[in-house]
Amino acid sequence: MASSSGKLTLVLLLSSLFLHATLAEIVCEELPKDLCAFSIASSGKRCSLETYASRGGGVEYQCRTSEVVVQRMSGYIETDRCVRACGVDRDVVGISSDALLEPQFTAKLCAPACYRKCPNIIDLYFNLAAGEGVFLPDLCEVQRTNPHRAMIELLSSGAAAGPAASQSLDDLAASPAPSPM
Numbered sequence: 001m002a003s004s005s006g007k008l009t010l011v012l013l014l015s016s017l018f019l020h021a022t023l024a025e026i027v028c029e030e031l032p033k034d035l036c037a038f039s040i041a042s043s044g045k046r047c048s049l050e051t052y053a054s055r056g057g058g059v060e061y062q063c064r065t066s067e068v069v070v071q072r073m074s075g076y077i078e079t080d081r082c083v084r085a086c087g088v089d090r091d092v093v094g095i096s097s098d099a100l101l102e103p104q105f106t107a108k109l110c111a112p113a114c115y116r117k118c119p120n121i122i123d124l125y126f127n128l129a130a131g132e133g134v135f136l137p138d139l140c141e142v143q144r145t146n147p148h149r150a151m152i153e154l155l156s157s158g159a160a161a162g163p164a165a166s167q168s169l170d171d172l173a174a175s176p177a178p179s180p181m
Contacts, residue, residue: 026039026041026042026077027042028063028064028065028066029062029063029065033049036048036049036061036063037089037091038078038083038120040073040075040120041065042074045066045068046066046068047064047066048063048093048094049062049064049090049092050062061093068127070120072123076120079118082118085108085111085113085118086108086109086121087104087105097128100129107143109122110140115140122136
């Protein structure tokens, strides 16, 4: 009799663990809009907020699983503390390196409160910067010592294709640097 109650206890314990693991799984398509951006599914793929046209002609948002795989993290929803510290926006649609062109954003991203304490956001922007031919640790070092030069280096990497990219580097170097936030 003691053997059957021990087996029952073991089955209940294992069932409980299985149920807990199932409930804790993060699926991007099930996340609300305000938690989507900067989250990582249990599969290890980044979540991305996407837009689509609704039946009424408006724009609707849905969280989707991207094809971007995160090597060292899975099943993670970014904290509000890191969102604030890094200056990112949970309402951002898609995954893009465009924010790196904004000096105020780069200053927050490279600040110790973000750079040392928010590995998920740093991993994302490390890879986005690398896609633009920029090494994020070098960009952050330059950002700390000479923020204006950091933007010139980023622009000269080919990361920008807008009107600023058509200016010469001499024109950019002559313009005043933005004040830090």
